[in-house]
Amino acid sequence: MARTEKKKDVVLVGFGWTGAIMGIELANEGLEVLALERGHDQATVPDFQYPNMIDELKYGIRYGMMEKPANTTVTIRRSLDEEALPYRSLGTFLLGTGVGGAGTHWNGLNWRPMQSEYRLKSYVTEKFGADVMTEDMTIQDYPMTYEELEPHFDRFEKVAGISGTAGNINGKIVEGGNPFEAPRSDEYPMPAMPSTWDGVKFRDAAKAAGYHPFPSPGGIASKDYKNEYNMQMGPCNHCGFCERYGCYNYSKSSPQTAIIDALKRKKNFEYRVNSEVLRVEKAADGKTVTGVTYFDHKTGEEVFQPADLVILTAFALNNVHLMLVSGIGQPYDPNTNEGVVGRNYAYQITGGYTLFFKDENFNPFIGTGANGFCIDDFGIDNIDFAKEGFVGGAYWRAGQTNGQPGHTMPLPAGTPSWGAGWKKGIGEWYGHAMNIGAHGSVMSYRGHYLDLDPTYKDRHGRPMLRMTYNWHPNEIRQTQFMKQKMEPVAKSMNPTTLQEGFKKEGAMFDVRPYQTTHNTGGTVTGDDPKTSVLNRYLQSWDCHNLFVMGANTFPQNTQYNPTGMVGGLAYWAVNAIRKDYLPNPRPLV
Amino acid sequence: MKKLIRVLGTLVVLGIIALLAFIFVPVQRTGPVTQLAADFKPAEGQGEYVMRAGDCMACHTNEGGKPFAGGRAIQSPMGTIWTTNITPDKETGIGNWSLADFRAALYDGVTPNGTHLYPAMPYENYRKMSEEDIVALYDYFMHQVEPVSNKVEETRLAFPFNMRFGLRAWNWLAASYPAGFKPVQGADEQFNRGKYLVEGAGHCAACHSPRNLFMAQDGIDDTSKAFLSGGEIDGYTAPDLRGPDSGPQKWTTEQTAAYLATARNAHSSATGEMMLVVRDSLQYLTHEDNMAIAAYLKKIGTAPANASAAAAKPEITETEKLLTDAKPDMPLGPRLYLDNCAACHIVNGKGAGETFPELDGNSLVTAKSPKGLISVILHGAELPSTADRPMKLRMQGYDNRLSDEEVATLATFLREGWHNKAPSVSAAEVKAVRNLAAH
Helix, strand or coil: CCEECCCEEEEEECCCHHHHHHHHHHHCCCCCEEEECCCCCCCHHHHCCCCCCCCHHHHHHCCCCECCCCCCCEEEECCCCCCCEECCCCCCCCCECCCCHHHCCCCCECCCCCHHHHHHHHHHHHHHCHHHCCCCECCCCCCCCHHHHHHHHHHHHHHHCCECCCCEECCEECCCCCCCCCCECCCCCECCCCCCHHHHHHHHHHHHCCCCCEECCECECCCCEECCCCCEECCCCCECCCCCCCCCCCCECCHHHHHHHHHHCCCCEEEECCEEEEEEEECCCCCCEEEEEEEECCCCEEEEEEEEEEEECCCHHHHHHHHHHHCCCCECECCCCECCECEEEECCEEEEEEEECCCCCCCCCCECCCCCEEECCCCHHHCCHHHHCCCCCEEEEECCCCCCCCCCCCCCCCCCCCHHHHHHHHHHHCCCEEEEEEEECECCECCCEEEEEEEEECCCCCEEEEEECCCCHHHHHHHHHHHHHHHHHHHHCCCCEEEEECCCCCCCCCCCCCCCCCCEEECCECCCCCCCCECCCCEECCCCCEEECCHHHCCCECCCCCHHHHHHHHHHHHHHHHHHHCCCCCCCC | CHHHHHHHHHHHHHHHHHHHHHHHCCCCCCCCCCCCCCCCCCCCCHHHHHHHHHCHHHHHECCCCCCCCECCEEEECCEEEECCCCCCCCCCCCCCCCHHHHHHHHHCCECCCCCECCCCCCHHHHCCCCHHHHHHHHHHHHHCCCCCCCCCCCCCCCCCCCCHHHHHHHHHHHCCCCCCCCCCCCCCHHHHHHHHHHHCCCCCHHHHCCECCCCCECCCCCCCCCCCCCEEECCEEECCCCCCCCHHHHCCHHHHHHHHHHCECCCCECCHHHHHHHHHCHHHCCHHHHHHHHHHHHHCCCCCCCHHHHHHCCCCCHHHHHHHHCCCCCCHHHHHHHHHCHHHHCCCCCCECCCECCCCCCCCCCCCCCHHHHHHHHHCEECCCCCCCCCCCEECCCCCCCCHHHHHHHHHHHHHCCCCCCCCCCHHHHHHHHHHHHC
């Protein structure tokens, strides 16, 4: 029997980065705000404390910080004619849970997409002709410009505490930074982190090849820091336990370091953990929502939480799932290419070279999630799509993130994977290997989408989210292009031996090895309700008092790690809610 | 002979009469130090502000209890003192108290029935408070605090401390100075405001001044050399605030004010009792008042010699060299530091900004009693969330990771590292602190 809780002005579904941003900004407006978090509560101490956190087996191998697939998962298939099966064993992407969400266990890499990415379809069409897009490609423009978003990127970077070197300040190219980045109004709030030796080696090789290396921008504090909410970070000690771990050192940017303690001081803010939202409730006329129903794991009952404003602030896949199970917006149908919810799902494509040096010692115990140097010479803005025959780009990075023996011990191909030969290989090569990675964009396609699984149900009896995704020839061409460009750079570094790991023609999406957790699309933002779920303010076209945050709003996947964009969009949207929506609640477009 | 007996007898009788008078003649209660206008009404919020400045809440609210309902145990060398219910409840609180009763408790340490309060109640200091503040505070407790019916445990100290009349004599020594605050003529307003807060409501001397032979504060104002020169509370050192190595003298006025308002500044952070004082009291003071306190403390202290020269020239200490070299044969102390502390507090012992406090020259590290340092190593410490710095920065404890010997070795290393020069710590001292937490 469902109980009903006292009505709130705002209910937030999920208490990670976007939930925390919405929470503090709307609580500052004086609204009664409630965040519902599926998982547990967690704080730096005691939940991430030293040395308990740096337990590779518990967190790095057994994914102690992640949502267990037994509780929540998706089903996956690679084409319309396959039967989707549940993703039962974590591999290709890792979904977090608990307060802070994925913002606690990320690597910290923080980017703004390149300038062409905000109007990608127009850019491609104008510059190279519509023909360069494959027939099934469904990319589209963002409904807002980079110039409109810039102040919000800047704000997020300052709230999150990002270290980096600016390369373009108001159009002026700054030596040492990324000359290809979109113009920024200000420096990064903290100077770039120092790099380990592998990053420096790559920097020098890239420079010698005529490219433009710059330090990786990341939410890892290079000094002590205080943001606009007076929240604090301390300088990182390069322990190499970022991704898959919570930071014990107050050094990695997270909702915990950037927002939560400031938000907890507000009497008009409340959060409830172990409260899993099952659906958003629509009003009888379907034009607004009335609140959410959640499952209270403490009491084991369903709870109706009425609210004037509902904001989905969960992970991308969960936001899309909630829209589908709540029946808000027309689900996408790839056969007719009609409908919008679930449309334009995209993943990312990665590849790289591993270089082995007999005489180099990289001290892999030193690292951060955003370590090293990058180049953007093969970013989306810098590639002639007509000439190269694909749409997309990648940034490259070299910089060890960790030297954890359980999952980060690269060995030359042919080394036995167990026994004496393996031991010998480890003895010979541990600490002598480095990696250059290409982190590539993925376009949207008619056949890549999310919907409700016809067979499998979750523990609450809801149909699971079904993902239909495979590598597209466009991305294979892109990643093979990166290989071709990277090979001479890697060879110029004179490794004892090297090996490549790029996807080849015919490669099928394999969910077993970790790739990235950057899932995008499904409830994309756009100008046209026929091809988007959300308007330019991330407001539902169907129900005006429902807003949806997250990477699920991206029309196609960028070449970058999405957090910077997710944070920037959240500040953009909440600015519109505060200034435009609250005084007069209505469809903003 | 008879005469002698008669004289002795008379003396005995007189003595008994004097003793009876000492015990039974009511104590003279101090009246208002200023005659306020008949229609005086405290400004809105003034009473609550005085309550914050006086930190009434800290003692008179039990952990998890209703505000001001008392019942908190204060450990004193004489035994446990249970704090009283000061809500306006007529049965169990102070609901029947008149303004004169209230003033007498703050100025003279006596309750309406003439019973002496134990000086855990810092009336030695509250005696300096202005009539305006007394009235505002009275008004606050009578009209803004919710009455709570809570009969607290009676304080029962062992003989002879259960003879409360004895405090009458103690008061002659400790609290017989004229009530009220005398500003220093010619000093600026900020100095006098700081002095008023520190010596009066803030009762800083209750912890930060040593105690004399009679357990009274050794000096209740800055005319006394010992005033705020460091004291002891429950075995923990309350640091000196006036010497050249003390925080308020080494730091800028702004940094001291930030410490008071947020429990942290670019050098250090507040732990233990001082953390509670910031949490419950000082963070609620205005910036001007915390600046006044900081400025006053600086004025009554001894500035460090060549402070600017030292700051301008960062030197690499032997300790830093030892830690940076990290030779395999280095002793256990620095090894433990590298394994447990250096990630935040850095090999130079300087920490990082307002996030990680510096250990070089830290008064907690070099305190006369190592109890505070041991306690932080074992149990960690958490900063309170304040308006200016909301983050509850928390250092974890190492009680389950380090043995008594290791904690002692580490603490000794810290107390001798960089520029620190403090006596070593024994495993027995660590064990004693560890056992404290067990109950």
